Amino acid sequence: MTDVAKASAKPSAPPLRKPAAEASAPVRWWHTQRGRERLFHLLFLLPALLYLVAFFGYPVVQNLLMGFQRYGIATFYTGEAPWAGWDNYAAVTSSAVFSRTMLNTALFTVCSILAQFGIGLAIALYFRRRFPLGGVLRALLLLPWLVPVIVSGTVWRWILDQDNGVLNRLLGGLGLGTPGWLTDTSLALLSVIMVNIWLGIPFNVVLLHSGLQEIPRELYEAAELDGATGRRAFRYVTWPLLRPVVTVVLVLGVVYTLKVLDLILGLTGGGPANASQTLATQSYHLSFRTFDFGQGAALGNILIAVSLVFALLYLRANRRAVDE
Template sequence: MNRDRHVDGRWTAWLFLAPVTIYLLAFYAYPLYRNIELSLREYTVRSFVQGGAPFAGLDNYQKILSDPTFGPALAHTVVFTVASLAFQFGIGMALAVFFHQHFPLSRTLRALFLVPWLLPLIVSASTWSWMLNSDAGVVNAALGTVGVGPVNWLTSPDWALASVIIANVWIGIPFNLVVLYSGLQSIPVALYEAAALDGATGWQRFWRVTFPLLRPVSAITLLLGLIYTLKVFDIIWIMTRGGPTDSSTTFATWSYRLGFGSLLPSFGPGAAVGNLLIVMALTAGLVYIRLQRRQWA
């Protein structure tokens, strides 16, 4: 009797696990396998549809590593990711601490800061493209009022990467604000009161109380931001298409351009670049897990 109940319980558990297992296999495991398989074969449009692509081994990886675009794309990916994370997290933290003061209209203003997060990315990127237009953009118009000449934000190799970083920072600030503000809500007010009685200034309370207690929340915020930023494509593609002269090309835009950006797509090299992004995100996740284990050890 007990054995029958045990067997029934196991089958019930598997039935509950079946939907999520099917979901993970269909939308994570199979696409990952397919991408790896693409990167190890020499696919053409015909073989992509009909099959029969010859095995190429690591030739596609060798192609992208020896491609002149690899070095600049890697550098742009690192700069884009690090700069976006730094400004998104820094501004998001400052706003979270600011709104934690609970002043009048704080809820209304906090809700308004969520607008960039709620807008479709194509709308946000198109808006920034218009604002940063060299001839009719409002940013250059504002700079002109203080005597600064027009800047070719999207058409100059010196400014294209900075322009897409600015747009991505604006889009990512609300996420950091919401998560960090939620973390601040869990910090007991008594700790701030005790620090104030000890004579701690506002800056000291932040560094000695707020920041240490927010480390777990900060870590997951940075990890999620890193994974999201590594794969940012639409913002860059809509604003600059990775140009001019590859000055804002990242691994995400390069992978798309190789796979779908020409009449003779290079599916294998495009998949190989995409796999490099996966490895970078996976490395960040493993570092996070290791740091968490050290913290709880």
């Protein structure tokens, strides 16, 4: 009984290890005040845990298994998907598209991230100064990020249209030619990257801006006394203090960019001739266009493995950011 009284009087005390062991035999841990509290919280947690297991845990495990199975259209009627060992992995990695897909994914991710971050940081630094309507303008910048991605894809598809797009009308008017932004194999990937940069800038601006706001103004005043202003202030004050946020922004950016699918499907569908095909879009094509779910899963698993590397980096970065 003393345990109970103590528990309810001091709710912030560390949990009692095994209250049942100290009490007389028939009293179980869930009979104590603290134990009931715990049980209550566990019940609160249960639906979410079940959901996460069903909609994230199960798909990941199932996808791993599917990567080793042979799927055909018939599979969805008979339910039979025979074990195929590493065949799917051998098939996807030896296919002619694979190296192209890997290269595209790397180029798409690296170029998008570097440009998004660079431009995002520049805009965040600009909007750091105080001027009339600054807050309103910064808020408006968010719009591209809030609009459904497939909408942005559709709009850009029309802007970049070779014959009727507004971009080529402008370029043609200036006598600079009318390139097929989305239909030329040498330009499609570049166009997709450009649109993805546009799409990612708001996210970078918001996170970097809130990171910048956390840097105390006094530090700049102190730095100014030491003669560090402008570029030197950025080099010695802003950048070192922004570093934890920068790491998080970059790693999150990579993980999100690897997953991009809507945008590419809306703009080019991965074409022409796989010129803008990435791991994510190719996985979609294999599963839902050619109905080879085994190969689609294998490619999806490769995508997960790449993401996982960056996810681990994120955790390390996040932990450091929390520690500091």
